[in-house]
Amino acid sequence: MKTRVDGGSGIIEELDSGQTKTMETGADDDGSDIKKELDNGKTNIMETGEVDEGSGIREGLGSGQTKIMKTRAVDGGSSIIEELDSGQTKTLETGDDDGSDIKKELDNGKTNIMETGEVDEGSGIREGLGSGQTKIMKTRVYGGSGIMEEIYSRQTKIKETGDDDGSDIKKELDNGKTNIMETGVFSEERPWSKPEISEKLKDLLACFKVEFSEDPDPFRESFVRHIIQDDMRRKLETSVQSLSKKIVLTKNISTKRHDLPTVEACVFEIDVVYDGDQFCATEKDASSNEFFNVNEDNFTRVILIKGNSLPVVDAKLIVYKKYEHVINKQNIILQHEYEEFDDVAKFIAYQMISLYCTFVESVITAFTMHLPKMISEYPVESLTVGKIEQICLRVFERIEDKDVLSMDSNRDWRRSLAAAILTEMRKREEVVANASLINSICQRTVNDLNCILSELEKFQTSVHPSDQNKQIEEWLKREVVRDRSVLKDHPSILKYITGYRDSVNKKQVVKVFLKCEDKESEMIFKKSCDASKHLQFEFVNVERSKDKKKEVKQIRLRERKAPAVDSSTRKQLKLIIQEHRKKIYALFSNVVGIRIGKARQVGDLIQEEPCIVLYCLDKCLIPFGEKPLPESIAGWPCDIREEFFRFGRCPTNCPAQSQSLPVPGCSIGIKSDSSSGSAGFLYESREPNNELGDGFLTAAHVAVKDLKKLYPNTSFTMANLSPDDNIIDHRSPPKIQGRYYRVGRVVEALFGQREKKDLDFAVVKIEKSRNGEKEILTFAREDELILGEDIVTKTGITTGTTYGYLIEDSTSLKMEVSGVHFDGCNSYEIENIDDDDPFFLEGDSGSGVYVIKNGSQIKPLGIAYGYSESTTAVCNIREIVDELDLQIVRYF
Structure with missing residues (x-):
């Protein structure tokens, strides 16, 4: 049995008849409760006391006997006393500030010993579990760890999870049933690491050293080693060099703020999320007052920004505007999780070097000004060796060193230095001394200190953090449009970007992508921009830029x-x-x-x-x-x-050619919405009681009104969207007076990531049944696809039936629709055979794409949803169709 105490976690294991069951519980800073009753091969989990005060684990171990095991947690260590069987007591002890060692004696005449490594880097528990078999469980600690255990049929299965911002412990327990128990949140006392810094900075930090100059002249003694003693030098070198391996982040500012200097940075986490109308910054912690009210300039504070729907700079701008009043006044770093942590590492190193530079400067001042001045104030005849010692100590006591030395050693260097000076004086003058003699004795030390100071300042310059205020000025240049309603009122404006066209001459450019020629929109866009900024405008018609490619x-x-x-x-x-x-x-x-x-x-x-x-x-x-x-x-x-990619939904009605039941490629759209797309594959349910019935598949951005509720990984039914709010119409041709015919309603949809693939997928259940001869089609398997050679086909309302090359099966695209940023991960990519005959255009979204095999056989591939001038994006729907128990059919 083993208990591991680090912010409160215990792993209790029962080893019974050569079989192993593993259970783990986790708790936050205030302790954990674990009671365990093990009787007749059954396991019950009950309660233990508080970790901070000690914990007791009561176990019933067969035949009504009770054994007591107590653990006591003191200063990061623990001793575990176990009573195991036959009245024998065995005592095990673990404890380590930076890791844990666990030793176990498990009866039946055999002993198994397990050790775990360092908590900062992760821990491994190796267990010998009877019959010569070894099972290995590892946990990874980055601010928290999650251990999911499946225990089926008295066998142990151990999985591993990791998490940057908290801890989740999940258990799956026995007999074919799964029970999941989650505990706690991030333990504020437990730091975690962020080692992502550039290789160049790693090399710089790893090579840092404080070196003393060596002089072969024995009569020119320097006292520098008495001042900067080995423990001080090693502390600085080790601290700076450690930043090349990892940056330790912590949330507990209250315990770290008084422990200066420190190689840790205190973080305050912010999520930038889309709330349905706009992106906003939300706090993950409730400790903002404590974080923002710290006044120590030498303590590194970081606002850690998370969120992957926005560019890093845009996300940082949102956070900056929310906390502008405190960021401008204090040294708070804005850091995005996707950025290298160079500025954080530099800031920590810079602050540490600054403290040591201040200390060295104080010593130099003491040697060159304070000590000679005080000695000169005494009559020469009264300057005995004893008096000189008193004066030296009084001068050196003025030097502040608490930030560079521990409390135990901060007086040692003063006494050592004073004694060394007296020893040197005795070599030259036995009874009295004066200021000139002191200057002569100390000059070599001052020169050496100046050399060290020069090297420290040189290194300090190399790790000087970026000027965040200047960075913010650059970020704000992105906000050229004063009135963003212009973009909604003029849909021909698809997107714009701002930046430098020439990184040397810093020519500031706004490049605007237009759906078509629209001089009015160009003029209005220019007027909506900040006139005070010297901008050069470039307008690009995405439909007529082929010659440039x-x-x-x-x-x-x-x-x-x-x-x-x-x-x-x-x-x-x-x-x-x-x-x-x-x-x-x-x-x-x-x-x-x-x-x-x-x-x-x-x-x-x-x-x-x-x-x-x-x-x-x-x-x-x-x-x-x-x-x-x-x-x-x-x-x-x-x-x-x-390239310029966009979704293929038609913003206006693309009428169908008939008013019969929807067929692949016909025009469909949401009731009361003018936009439209294409019907894709026809489907049937494999089982008659499937609520999805029969119908057709299409793209979610064509068929679902409120896409925001689906992104990034929520299904239509999970979001509790009503099918009655997502009625699908079949648009008739103009010659039948442009009537809309209701053909079905959305019963399931996905718009976001599922199983490492991004899906833009909707299931439309039709109102009327379809009769006729049909064929069930099987999806193309990935192992039978030949990229660059396979020909594919699709039928859409805009381009009709077209053909293209399948060139890729793992393309990722970033597009935006209805305020949602879609990441089309692991999509198929289709290339036009001839750009004058495009495979896909606006209005074709939702059409089903087939791969052609053996000249005529067609196999479903996926749903087309987006395009550029030369390629089309298709999402892979094979797994989700199988999961929904559907099959693709074709009617003759």
Whole structure:
């Protein structure tokens, strides 16, 4: 049996007849209660006392006997006394400020010993569990840990989870049933690490040293080693060097504010979320008063901003405006979770170096001014060696050193220094001394201290944090539009970006993307912008910019001919894109898509090699407050290509060609809404009692009125949206007076991520039954797709039946609709066979895309939802269709 005390957690294990059951409970700072009754192979969990005061665990261990185990937690350590069987008592002890060691003796004549590592970096528990078998349980601590345990049929299954901002402990317990118990929130006393700093800064911090100059002349003794003693030097070096490995963050400011200097930063977490109308900053903690009311200038405070729906700079601006009154007055760093923590590390290092520089300056002043001055005030005949010692101590007592030395050692250097000075004086003058003699004795020390001070100040300059006030000035340049209602009133304005066209000359540009030629919108947009800013406007009609994309077209043609990326490399690149995409979108607002590529532009040449394609709005424009686009990601080269992606919903009615039952490609839309899209696959329920019935599939952004309630991972039914509010009409052709015919209602939908894929998917149950000969279609499997070669087809209301190339199965796109930022992760990407005959246009959203096999056989692939000039995005719906127990059908 083992108990681990670190903010309050206990792991209790029963080892019975060679079988193992593992249970864990967690609690917050005030302790945990665990009672355990183990009787006849059954497990009951009851209560224990408080960790702070000690805890008792009462166990009934068969035959009505009661054994008592008590734990006592003192100063981060614990001793565990266990009574195990046959009246024998075995005592185990663990405890460590920075980790834990757990030793266990488990009866039946055998002893198993387990040790756990350091809590800061994670811990591992290795257990020998009978019959020579070993089970391993590991927990990872980053401000909290979650352990999910499944215990089925008296077997132990152990899983691992990690969390940056809190702790969740989940248990699945026995007999085929699952019970989940969650405990507590982030323990404020437990710090966590954020090691994400640049390699350049890591190298700089890791190499930091305080070095003394060596002089071969024995008669020119320096007292610098008596001043900056080894413990002081090691403390500074170790503290600064530790920042190269990790930055320790904590929420508990009350216990850290008086422990200066510190390598920790106190954080106050803020989530930037969309509340239905706009993005806003919400506090995750209730300790804002304590955080903002600290007055210590040397304590590092960080507002840690979280949220992946907005670019980093925009999110930081929202937080800045909310806390502007305190941020401007205090040294508070605005840090986004996706940014490197360079400024936080620099700020901590800078403050530590500043304290030591102040200390060294004080010592230099004492040697050059205070000590000679005090000695000069005494008559020469009264300056005995004893008097000199008293004067030295009085001068050195004035030097403030509490920020650079521990309380136990802050007087040692003064006495050591005074004694060293007297020893040196005795070599020159046995009875009396004067100011000139003191100056002569101390000059070498002053020179050495000045050398050390110079090196410290040089290093301090290299770790000087960025000027946040200047950064904020750059962020505010993004807000060029004074009246944002202009964007709603003029739908031809699709998007705009602001930044520097020339990073050297700092030419400030506003680039506006228009759906069509609209001079009136251009004029009104200019008038709505801040006239005080010197801006250059660029208006781009996205429908007529094809001539400017010759470079991209050449790369596309080269990619078609390039050899396929091998499966191992594709797998690696997929993982990289999956891991980095949200961070890339957040850090670079210019980027609108990411995928695997087979060729890239290198100077004037096109080079065939695996790469990561970054689709951007303008590869020569750097948005205000951001860095240039990356040349590589995780060691893989990037190819930057300009594209503009948007959803394919038609803002106006695209009438159908008949008024019969909806067929794939016909026009559909939400009742009382002028926008429209296309009907996709026809479906039937596999089981007659399925509430989804029969109908067709389409895109959620076409069929659901309130998309905000679905994003990022809530289904239509989970959001409690009413089917009666999402009636779907079938639009008739103009010759039948443009009538709308009700054909069904939305019964399920998803608009966001599910199982590592982003879905734009809606199920529309039709009003009337459909009869006729039909065929059940099976989805195309990923292992039978040939990227770059497979031909696909779709039928939409705008373009009709078209064909294209399937070029990618893991494309990620960033688009916005109805105020929601959609991340189309792991989408299929279809390329036009001929740009003059596009595969997909506005109004085609929701159409079903099929892959053609063996010349004529068609297999469903997914739902088309977005497009650019040359490509179309299709979401993979195979898993969700199976999950809903539906099947795709085609009628003849």
